[in-house]
Amino acid sequence: MLDAAPDPETLLEVNNIEVIYNHVILVLKGVSLTVPKGGITALLGGNGAGKTTTLKAISNLLHSERGEVTKGSVIYDGTPVEHLDPAALVRRGVIQVMEGRHCFEHLTVEENLLTGAYTRRDGRGAVSDDLDLVYQYFPRLKERRSAQAGYTSGGEQQMCAIGRALMSRPEMILLDEPSMGLAPQLVEEIFGIVKDLNEKEGVSFLLAEQNTTVALRFAHYGYILESGRVVMDGDAASLLENPDVKEFYLGMSEAGRKSFRDVRSYRRRKRWLS
Amino acid sequence: MEFLSKVFIDPFVDMVAAPDFLMQVVWEGLVSGVLYALIALGFVLIFRSSRIFNFAQGIMVVFAALTLVGLHEVGVPAWISFALTLGVMFLLAVGIERVVLRPLVGQPDIILFMATIGITLFLIGGGELIFGGENKRMITEELGIPTGSVVLEPFGGLLILEQKDITAVIGAVALVVALLAFLNYTRMGRAVRALGDDHQAALSVGISLQTIWVLVWFIAGIIALVTGIAWGSRAGVSFALEIIALKALPVLMLGGLESITGAIIGGLAIGVLEKLFEIYWGQPLLGGNTEAWFAYVLALVVLLFRPQGLFGEKIIERV
Secondary structure: OOOOOOOEEEEEEEEEEEEEEOEEEEEEEEEEEEEEEEEEEEEEEOOOHHHHHHHHHHHHHOHHOEEEEEEEEEOOEEEEOOOOOHHHHHHOEEEOOOOOOOOOOEEHHHHHHHHOOOOOOOHHHHHHHHHHHHHHHHHHHHOOOOEEEEEEOHHHHHHHHHHHHOOOOOOOEEOOOOOOOOOOHHHHHHHHHHHHHHHHOEEEEEEEEHHHHHHHHHHHHEEEEEEOEEEEEEEEHHHHHHHHHHHHHHOOOOOOOOOOHHHHHHHHHHOOOO | HHHHHHOHHHEEEEEEHHHHHHHHHHHHHHHHHHHHHOOOHHHHHHHHHHHHOOHHHHHHHHHHHHHHHHHOOOOOHHHHHHHHHHHHHHHHHHHHHHHHHHHHHHHHHHHHHHHHHHHHHHHHHHHHHHHHHOOOOOOOOHHHHOOOEEEEEEHOOEEEEHHHHHHHHHHHHHHHHHHHHHHHHOOOHHHHHHHOOOHHHHHHHOOOOOHHHHHHHHHHHHHHHHHHHHHHHHOOOOHHHHHHHHHHHHHHHHHHOOHHHHHHHHHHHHHHHHHHHHHHHHHHHHHHOHHHHHHHHHHHHHHHHHOOOOOOOOOOOOO
16 A cells, blocks of 8 residues: 555454445445554544444454454454454454443452453463553552442543453454543543553554544554545554645644535545545 | 221231241241242343343243252162253253354344243243153152251240251352352353443453353253252142242342342342231231232332332443
């Protein structure tokens, strides 16, 4: 694609996948992307663009929502994984943090974290070491360890969800909309931790995000999805500078701020898709 | 006036006049209450982990008891039949998961509920085919359950506790304690509770629905077997037991569909209250046989005031 330098070590490769819900609703119309080992890749786009579906197609959580990958392939670490169930993927090191946190409300924060280690077979010692590690990254969770997760704040729940995923010792986390419903300061904090995890623990991230500015500041590479297709991709820095991205996703243009109506008519004239 | 006094005064005068008899009534009520609670517990476990309202829980009690007795009848020693029955309940759990639950995953709740009615009918039909429809004697002595009775004399009166009832209560308490320990302190138990909270999230951390479902249905099977033994030793083993198993429904309405505490307290409360009502109000005033409907009316009244049941799980809402 555009200016993607071929990466020597590709961890995840999604080839032209098509997803159909309920046998009739076509949601993804051929999405392809790659995530390099050790990278943070952002998946951007508006509501209903197919970000969440793409992540779920990779982690195979689609099945329980009556969705299905009907075309294309997902290759993780050199092997096709589109027919594995989510548990098998977690054991291979791919875990999803779902949109809207999805903590186990009636379990305590610590119990939530421990469920993340469900698939592990390396003994209690290793698990409790990792629990300490998670508490190091999220000191707030340690304070709230015995609170029922349903009663913690939105930020704490997001941390809990990420911490829970870390407990599975992932190589790659599929992070869906971590900024949803959080104050800007908290969003910064959480993205900061994601960056830390990426640099110090070597976890690769594929993150779906509506907050384009923040996502591109922390990511290395970005894909922009619209109506179930990738319409643009590139290095995070180049995307941030791209006039179309600025116009559509960051609300800026060379002529200063435009009213929403103008943007829409402009968009009708110039389409990326045809 | 006379009627009011019969409703509001006489029963209590009777209770105070013969405290030993009152204690006997309460004890009898507690024993049936424990068994109602056990059946309700089976329901709650399955409901929490899969949102399936398991209509078949009652018939599983009968099926387990029949299997146990049937195996013993063909000459298998009592304890080996017990172990074999556990095996049968495990196979049943695996079978139900494979044949019924797995193909229906993601379907609306009502369809799964209908499926459990199907399981009920299948178990009734299958059970009658294999074991016949007549009433059988539970192999109480053969399992080493004492059948004598303990006579106490509180307040100079007489209180007779049957040893098999005492055993049933102890067995039930042990089962509940073991279950709670399992749910709270083990990896699998945590997974069961997690699944009850959020299916999708449970899947996302790699908890396998299939494994947990088999596990939960197997636990429900174990509970059914214990209940079946306890009840069978009092009333014999036949499909008539199912009527008693249906008592779990008002227990659930009273206690809440999702609460283990609710199932236990609801079961005990209904057991004791229906006995008290029958002896002190039903027989003198209504001609008896109130036990058949009392629990349902009580549940109805509770539903009017607290639709989620007395202990329905608090839905955590953040604003």
